Amino acid sequence: MWQTGLHSSTSLYWSCTLGATGTSTGKPASVAHRCSVSAAGFRAAPMPCIRRGVCTSRTHSRTSNPLKMQRNTDPAGNSIGIEPTVRVEDVYKSFQDKKKSLFSWRFEALTVPALRGVSLDVYAGEVFGLLGPNSSGKTTLLRCMSTLCKPDRGAVYVLGKHTVRESFAVRHCIGVVFQDAGVDKILTGREHMELFGNLYHMPPAHLRRRIDELVGMLELEPYVDRLTGTYSGGIKRRLDLALGLLHEPSVLLLDEPTVGLDLSSRRVIWNAVRKYATAGNTIVFTSHYLEEVEILADRVAILDEGVSIAVGSPPDLKRQIGGRRFTIRVEEFCPENIAQAALEALRSEGIVERAQINAFDYNALELFVEPELLDQLGIDPSLNEDEAYSVYAERIRQTLKGKGFDLFGITERGVSLSDVYMSFAGRDFRAADEAARLDASTKKRKPKRRSSLES
Numbered sequence: 001m002w003q004t005g006l007h008s009s010t011s012l013y014w015s016c017t018l019g020a021t022g023t024s025t026g027k028p029a030s031v032a033h034r035c036s037v038s039a040a041g042f043r044a045a046p047m048p049c050i051r052r053g054v055c056t057s058r059t060h061s062r063t064s065n066p067l068k069m070q071r072n073t074d075p076a077g078n079s080i081g082i083e084p085t086v087r088v089e090d091v092y093k094s095f096q097d098k099k100k101s102l103f104s105w106r107f108e109a110l111t112v113p114a115l116r117g118v119s120l121d122v123y124a125g126e127v128f129g130l131l132g133p134n135s136s137g138k139t140t141l142l143r144c145m146s147t148l149c150k151p152d153r154g155a156v157y158v159l160g161k162h163t164v165r166e167s168f169a170v171r172h173c174i175g176v177v178f179q180d181a182g183v184d185k186i187l188t189g190r191e192h193m194e195l196f197g198n199l200y201h202m203p204p205a206h207l208r209r210r211i212d213e214l215v216g217m218l219e220l221e222p223y224v225d226r227l228t229g230t231y232s233g234g235i236k237r238r239l240d241l242a243l244g245l246l247h248e249p250s251v252l253l254l255d256e257p258t259v260g261l262d263l264s265s266r267r268v269i270w271n272a273v274r275k276y277a278t279a280g281n282t283i284v285f286t287s288h289y290l291e292e293v294e295i296l297a298d299r300v301a302i303l304d305e306g307v308s309i310a311v312g313s314p315p316d317l318k319r320q321i322g323g324r325r326f327t328i329r330v331e332e333f334c335p336e337n338i339a340q341a342a343l344e345a346l347r348s349e350g351i352v353e354r355a356q357i358n359a360f361d362y363n364a365l366e367l368f369v370e371p372e373l374l375d376q377l378g379i380d381p382s383l384n385e386d387e388a389y390s391v392y393a394e395r396i397r398q399t400l401k402g403k404g405f406d407l408f409g410i411t412e413r414g415v416s417l418s419d420v421y422m423s424f425a426g427r428d429f430r431a432a433d434e435a436a437r438l439d440a441s442t443k444k445r446k447p448k449r450r451s452s453l454e455s
């Protein structure tokens with residue numbers, strides 16, 4: 001019994017130092033499964049101070065991690081952002097997959113490029129979003145940061161440590177929460193936190209304080225002493241986040257933290273994330289919820305087919321692509337050829353520059369209109385922005401009417417991150433999401449085991 005306990009503790013220590021509450025495959029994991037996965041890929045260091053899952057060492061404290069000292073924060077915890085806490089340098093990663101042949105029962109070998117030359121820096125105190133449609137490489141990039149995935153080319157550094165060569169050091173200072181909740185239904189929320197806290201060598205008094213803090217912050221009071229088997233998805237997710245935050249990692253990596261959650265759970269998680277970043281920590285999260293990224297992220301990298309097509313703060317990115325977006329419906333349910341003809345008509349008059357037909361919205365014309373275009377069209381510069389854009393809208397109306405089109409409607413609004421994506425990737429975000437989902441469903445992937453560090 002003791003032997004088993006010690007073995008599990010040592011193995012669990014690895015999942016704790018990784019801070020992951022899911023497996024390397026991103027699937028939910030029982031504690032026992034986590035043990036075997038995390039122990040398999042790494043040589044476990046002996047942890048003689050662990051007795052029955054409790055750290056008995058006086059020297060291990062939460063400040064004993066030297067990497068903690070390398071935060072780019074001033075004594076007040078404000079970001080001074082000189083050296084990035086996470087640096088991604090020209091990272092490439094491909095996977096070998098198999099695809100069912102159309103004409104036989106055989107599987108064809110397939111190389112799937114997940115990341116193609118991604119570079120970015122994330123600084124202390126930042127909440128950094130990785131935004132992209134399905135299969136754009138967000139999770140793969142997060143796994144590279146978490147040491148679970150080895151780039152084919154390029155490198156990732158966390159607090160100056162190389163994620164492959166110094167993976168052990170990196171694991172000490174990160175917390176990772178993967179997409180699916182990885183909690184065991186036979187334990188209560190509090191027991192989970194106590195177990196993880198002991199394996200992080202947190203002194204008992206500090207651990208109790210930290211659990212109380214997290215329970216309050218993540219609004220877990222009514223649930224923390226109940227078996228996690230009775231938790232809803234949102235509460236499991238909050239507990240998962242609590243486990244990721246327990247040891248106060250300098251860098252927290254979150255894979256789709258609020259996917260499938262109701263608004264109240266999302267709000268609780270957003271608040272916790274924001275508060276943690278304000279204390280000078282770094283948070284990198286993936287999402288394909290545009291509004292979540294807009295609310296939460298200080299800066300965002302937009303990924304498309306494994307390439308980072310834009311990096312910046314949401315307001316900066318929106319400013320970069322232009323002033324306003326106009327949606328023009330030539331007919332309520334417009335055939336593509338009519339939309340095409342209307343667009344040609346507007347182009348021939350030099351009245352649009354950046355425009356596309358949105359097949360997902362009954363072939364509505366989507367125009368991005370920048371202030372420079374208003375100047376080029378000779379719209380009175382003394383008009384304020386709203387008035388100038390109204391004049392522009394009227395010009396569109398007149399032009400289309402003059403060319404014989406019955407205009408059904410024209411709406412105008414400020415640009416969103418969805419427009420930013422459209423502008424940089426040249427296609428609609430939802431369309432790209434859907435296309436990737438369809439593509440993934442046509443691939444028949446043979447389930448396979450993955451070691452915790454892939455080559």
Ligand SMILES: Nc1ncnc2c1ncn2[C@@H]1O[C@H](COP(=O)(O)OP(=O)(O)OP(=O)(O)O)[C@@H](O)[C@H]1O
Nearest residue numbers: 095096097112114133134135136137138139140141
């Ligand atoms: N273990 C694997 N084996 C084969 N292909 C993989 C593996 N992991 C990822 N891929 C492929 O790499 C590409 C990027 O996947 P990734 O999971 O990083 O995308 P994502 O942006 O996180 O997508 P989602 O939003 O759906 O989670 C996809 O085409 C995916 O099928």
